[in-house]
Amino acid sequence: xxxxxxxxxxxxxxxxxxxxxxxxxxxxxxxxxxxxxxxxxxxxxxxxxxxxxxxxxxxxxxxxxxxxxxxxxxxxxxxxxxxxxxxxxxxxxxxxxxxxxxxxxxxxxxxxxxxxxxxxxxxxxxxxxxxxxxxxxxxxxxxxxxxxxxxxxxxxxxxxxxxxxxxxxxxxxxxxxxxxxxxxxxxxxxxxxxxxxxxxxxxxxxxxxxxxxxxxxxxxxxxxxxxxxxxxxxxxx
Amino acid sequence: xxxxxxxxxxxxxxxxxxxxxxxxxxxxxxxxxxxxxxxxxxxxxxxxxxxxxxxxxxxxxxxxxxxxxxxxxxxxxxxxxxxxxxxxxxxxxxxxxxxxxxxxxxxxxxxxxxxxxxxxxxxxxxxxxxxxxxxxxxxxxxxxxxxxxxxxxxxxxxxxxxxxxxxxxxxxxxxxxxxxxxxxxxxxxxxxxxxxxxxxxxxxxxxxxxxxxxxxxxxxxxxxxxxxxxxxxxxxx
DNA sequence: TGGCTTCTTCACGCCGCCTTTACGACGGGA
DNA sequence: TCCCGTCGTAAAGGCGGCGTGAAGAAGCCA
Numbered sequence: 001x002x003x004x005x006x007x008x009x010x011x012x013x014x015x016x017x018x019x020x021x022x023x024x025x026x027x028x029x030x031x032x033x034x035x036x037x038x039x040x041x042x043x044x045x046x047x048x049x050x051x052x053x054x055x056x057x058x059x060x061x062x063x064x065x066x067x068x069x070x071x072x073x074x075x076x077x078x079x080x081x082x083x084x085x086x087x088x089x090x091x092x093x094x095x096x097x098x099x100x101x102x103x104x105x106x107x108x109x110x111x112x113x114x115x116x117x118x119x120x121x122x123x124x125x126x127x128x129x130x131x132x133x134x135x136x137x138x139x140x141x142x143x144x145x146x147x148x149x150x151x152x153x154x155x156x157x158x159x160x161x162x163x164x165x166x167x168x169x170x171x172x173x174x175x176x177x178x179x180x181x182x183x184x185x186x187x188x189x190x191x192x193x194x195x196x197x198x199x200x201x202x203x204x205x206x207x208x209x210x211x212x213x214x215x216x217x218x219x220x221x222x223x224x225x226x227x228x229x230x231x232x233x234x235x236x237x
Numbered sequence: 238x239x240x241x242x243x244x245x246x247x248x249x250x251x252x253x254x255x256x257x258x259x260x261x262x263x264x265x266x267x268x269x270x271x272x273x274x275x276x277x278x279x280x281x282x283x284x285x286x287x288x289x290x291x292x293x294x295x296x297x298x299x300x301x302x303x304x305x306x307x308x309x310x311x312x313x314x315x316x317x318x319x320x321x322x323x324x325x326x327x328x329x330x331x332x333x334x335x336x337x338x339x340x341x342x343x344x345x346x347x348x349x350x351x352x353x354x355x356x357x358x359x360x361x362x363x364x365x366x367x368x369x370x371x372x373x374x375x376x377x378x379x380x381x382x383x384x385x386x387x388x389x390x391x392x393x394x395x396x397x398x399x400x401x402x403x404x405x406x407x408x409x410x411x412x413x414x415x416x417x418x419x420x421x422x423x424x425x426x427x428x429x430x431x432x433x434x435x436x437x438x439x440x441x442x443x444x445x446x447x448x449x450x451x452x453x454x455x456x457x458x459x460x461x462x463x464x465x466x467x468x469x470x471x472x473x474x
Numbered sequence: 475t476g477g478c479t480t481c482t483t484c485a486c487g488c489c490g491c492c493t494t495t496a497c498g499a500c501g502g503g504a
Numbered sequence: 505t506c507c508c509g510t511c512g513t514a515a516a517g518g519c520g521g522c523g524t525g526a527a528g529a530a531g532c533c534a
Contacts, residue, residue: 086343093349106323112330120357145411145457157491158459201512394480438523
């Protein structure tokens with residue numbers, strides 16, 4: 001995720017200043033509105049990851065802002081309020097707010113509750129997570145745990161697969177023997193350099209047309225191995 | 238949804254009594270535990286819709302309870318605590334809690350926050366979930382709880398059915414032994430790997446034409462199992 | 475209570491995977 | 505030219521995972 005975006009709907013200047021410092025300091029992109037009407041527009045145009053709404057706005061009831069937002073979006077809404085009465089909380093939460101923080105509040109708590117909101121949003125949209133990797137005739141689908149070479153599925157043993165995916169996750173960059181041993185066999189086996197040699201041979205047999213002249217699994221002598229990322233027809237022909 | 242289930246992990250008797258009256262009065266099914274260890278077991282066996290945890294438990298740190306739960310489930314967790322310090326809140330929220338309510342609290346507020354949690358859970362589990370699943374000659378109807386093989390209905394025992402539907406819900410992707418054990422037998426049985434073997438054999442006998450050469454229930458050696466999602470006639474011919 | 479289904483547990487045989495070892499090819503340095 | 509380290513390859517042995525049958529234990533219903 002790039003820097004998360006937050007829309008803040010708040011009329012009191014000093015709280016705006018406080019939150020601006022807090023949020024931008026943590027790397028959030030912040031968009032501010034001082035009225036409910038402007039807040040609705042801002043949320044619509046920015047499509048932020050979180051909305052923070054003060055209940056005590058000059059032009060309209062904060063509860064109405066929440067209701068209007070909930071007509072079309074599920075973006076997490078955190079309510080700020082000077083009123084700590086229970087019935088205020090219940091009403092705000094029941095019309096669609098996800099959290100309610102009473103003033104005065106600490107920056108740390110608000111930030112933590114924003115993180116919770118982002119976590120929820122991430123959980124909802126997840127699963128486009130591990131995007132498939134493709135170079136030339138090689139296709140690796142991390143999510144399905146399937147590998148295709150020239151369109152045909154190829155089977156891999158657990159260690160083979162782990163080794164391959166380790167290289168895929170660092171595609172284009174050199175991965176040292178140490179790194180491979182640590183990530184595939186575990187930190188207790190970083191001295192067994194020959195493991196990597198043996199298994200690299202297995203991989204090449206399964207996915208290179210000419211194992212002796214590899215196009216994907218390249219040796220970086222004295223250092224480690226590298227998975228070709230951008231197949232431009234380069235290299236030894 | 239039937240009556241939502243809540244697991245309450247709380248050692249103080251009077252708060253338990255108070256919440257029991259409040260929650261059962263609102264139609265919730267309530268399961269109680271007075272220690273962290275018992276709470277973990279209870280959540281595993283009941284698979285509730287919400288968990289309420291008191292941070293001040295006699296046997297283990299409440300934060301550890303949250304961490305242990307988050308290793309395998311995303312069930313909403315609401316923290317109760319006598320400590321209202323900001324750093325307590327931040328830590329609890331950051332290890333995986335979804336909300337934090339300081340004592341003393343009102344019944345209305347807690348109920349409202351439970352409703353928020355249920356709303357989130359409902360949104361998360363949706364996703365075209367209950368649509369019937371079909372590959373080739375296999376047809377699974379989650380809603381009717383019926384399974385057809387080559388047009389004929391086949392009967393399954395509870396565990397068989399749960400195992401099958403777990404695979405269906407992840408169709409096409411590998412499901413690890415751990416995952417299957419957790420979701421079918423509960424997190425207390427993740428070390429009984431042979432259960433899966435035995436029941437996979439049952440499933441294959443009931444829905445594979447040649448149990449010895451499965452077309453649907455594929456073994457992913459060393460990892461787990463996979464239900465074939467796109468039957469392309471591929472594989473061993 | 476008896477009979478039925480279902481779940482748990484165990485033992486056995488097979489096959490595949492991991493580990494280990496050995497050897498040959500290649501290249502750089504003395 | 506010889507030596508040595510790195511790399512690739514092949515093969516063998518042991519171990520563990522997997523599938524299977526079957527029997528005991530635990531419910532469930534009549």
